[in-house]
Amino acid sequence: MSAPWHVQRMAALDFECSDKEPTTARAVQCALILVGGGLNTDMSAWTINPGIAQEPGAIAVHGLTDEYLAEHGQDPEPALGAIAKSVAEVVAAGIPLVGHNIGFDLTLLNAECQRHLGDSLEGICRQPLTRVLDTMVLDKHAAPYRRRVSETQGPYQMRTTAEVYGLGWDEEQAHGASYDALMSVRAVYKMGVIAHTRPEDRPDWVQALRNRRGPYDRFNDLAFVDVEELHRRQVVWAREDAASYQAWLRNPAKSGEKHNPDAVIDGTWPLRQAGGAS
Template sequence: MSWHLEHMAALDFEASDKDADTARIVTCALILGGLGRTPDIRTWLLNPGIPMEPGAIAVHKITDEYAAEHGQPAEQGVGEIAKAIAEVVAAGIPLVGHNLGGYDLNLLDRECRRHLGDSLEGIVREPLRVIDTMVLDRQVAPFRKRVSETQGPYQMRTTAETYGLPWDEEQAHGAEYDAFMSARAAYQMGVIAHTPYRERPAWVQALRTNRFNSLRDLTVEELHARQVQWYWEDAVRYQAWLRNEAKAKEKYDPEAVIPGEWPLRPVPAQREAGEEL
């Protein structure tokens, strides 16, 4: 069965800040669904136990006071989330999300280490199978420009709108809504990849490179392996760009190091000093 027709478990987190190594989980949504399946939705609200960054609060609209009053203790919540994901993975269901391997799974891994004394891999035990719609979107529709100064080219809203999905800004940035939209976006990418070229949307036919075929006729395992390579290649290119003063200009950093591991990267202490791609 092609990857996009399988049942999936959509996963998304909202957190205390945008650094996966230091952030704490505030909300989580895990949605089991797929063709012919009624969605099974689980959500969590945690008390992160630390003050949240103002920018994070502005995004998810959950204040420190609200999380402290209504959220469950972080250790309890992280344990429940990790157990739920372990059950999903053991059942052979792939995880899907937007920037899932770039942020969310690393956030959960750090929280597992912090509160449960083990890594996410150590708790889950089975190999993760991940479908990351940000990785897929960058692969099949590269070089997309920013929509505006505030809307990036590959953020969840842009991806959703690119693939013809309606976007509700009032619901956006809630873990449940974002998880659901990532699953819908993944399905749309799969549909396009398995549609004859001349029947694909006009914007797809107008792309400079035809990369949608790289998603065709793959199992989840095969797609996962390709994403590992695509993420690494993107990291290598971005690192080289940052080190090129003529191209990077004000973002120029001659010592920039962009981690290329996906979907889980080593904690900072595990990376060798001066390690490069």
Template sequence: MGWHMGRLAPFDLETTSPDPEDARIVEAYIGRVGGGLDPIDPPGYLVNPGVEVPEEAAKVHGYTTEHLAEHGDPADTAVHAIAAWVADAINEGIPLVGQNIRYDLTILDRECRRHNLPTVEDRTGGELGPVIDTYVLSKYLDPWRKRVSAEQGAHVLKTTAQVFGVEWNDEEAHGARYDALIAARVAWCMGRHAHRPLPERPRLAGRTDQRHLFGALAVDLPTLHASQKRWAAEQAASFQEWLRSPKAGEKRDPDAVVSGEWPLIPFSPAAEQVPA
């Protein structure tokens, strides 16, 4: 039986910022699906971050400062609960599943530190996996996929869902529950294709037939986790090289540094931290 047929723990955060060192959590979701068991599907958990929610962030997820102040739990209480839920999944051996999950796990780590709480790793004896990251897997399986439009990237959750035949609803998107469950469905589709014979796997949008790449997903969870760690590092190095080259055009930065750490960017005491 492939990993896609086992229990999965969809996980996602909505936040105040795209920068994981600065972002505060405003909504969290972690559930349980699959494995022949009934789903555990709680509502999204609202968090009062204790800071102003930028207008740009509120436009994405819909949560304003005022709404969260009225309906969200205090940040320290919420972060403690979220970290405990994530650690429970890891301690139970259930893989976390999400889109660009490194972002979410890094934010959760920084929020724990900000509120002087045990991190997820503190709660799991240093373990942080297995993890299934549909962003890393998408870039590995379909490396030449082009952007859909100026607004819709090649490997964002919406595009990846559409490529793998998972229904997408723009009105429900960008809530933690919706995005987490969509990522789990995408992961399930990837796993299903990986365990099919080569001729039955989908030909994706790349320049050449890449169906053989699915075979690297037809492995046990520890192997898949280790592979994603390697692929994430390779993908970061490739992006960094592109940013430093003339091919990047207006985005060119000769000094660009793209971290390849996965599934968590390690904490650096020297990094500037926003005070609580």
């Protein structure tokens, strides 16, 4: 019998980009970090000059100005080619791709591959993505209904997930691709540890979740399955979460100022398809 999924070799992937829409954003930084499985950590990182002006909000998050990228960034085509090749090698080796909200990152990479390389990400990999672990999808399923930490810190952003699972957080390093990628793979390992611990021995905060939300401990859904099955479950969980949020937005009694009767939330995971990369 193979080792549990959380102690196998994993590849953490994270991008920083020019705006918040993954199908139109440009990649400006990427990290791919291979960890675990009894092997040494292997880190690759790229800084990319997208050749377009970034949204001010994006610069405020990652701190990479247009001027910095023009001076220090690689041209997009060779950089994206190297990233896609590295991801394809990971996929071919059967190593799971891990990230926090990695559906965003993979959708971004897919659009960039179409834009600069003339093929989709799965076309370059020559197979569909079937071994992806998204710490946001897993956290929302296993520990649902978490409240916002503050006005500026959401319930399932990377910092919150890291802090909930007992990881340290360095705000000065945060929002760099390498740091965020590493934190995501540490978080998924913590989730796996909890899932493979007897329910009665799980941390107190997990016990409190079960007491508050009913007798079933959702961490059981992460236990004793292979990565392919866990991937299939995340497809369902992401779709269900999107449908729930869409219904909330359309309900004026619940959504208040955020009410949108025509809201449509795409629950496709891990790759959201666009009408075409611009």
